[in-house]
Amino acid sequence: MQAKLKLFASLSDYLPSAAQANQIDIDIGDGESVAAIIERFHLPDRLVHLVLVDGVFIKPEDRAQRDLKDGEVLAIWPPVAGG
Secondary structure, three states: EEEEEOOOOOHHHHOOOOOOOOOEEEEEEOOOOOHHHHHHHHHHOOHHEEEEEEEOOOHHHHHOOOOOOOOOEEEEEEEOEEE
């Protein structure tokens, strides 16, 4: 099974060199959670702020229980500041 991982802003530095722009297709195991993907790519907790699966917000407390399914898109943004 495969999903698409999109990392935005400074998080894109954590993508492997094979990534195109800010995204990469990843293999996912049956029952692999959003939290497991975050861990697999060594994303620092302090930088994982906004997490969406197919455009739906995943609360921090739900990330360990929310499994990715084939074809879904996991998008993650760090906290941002503006002026």
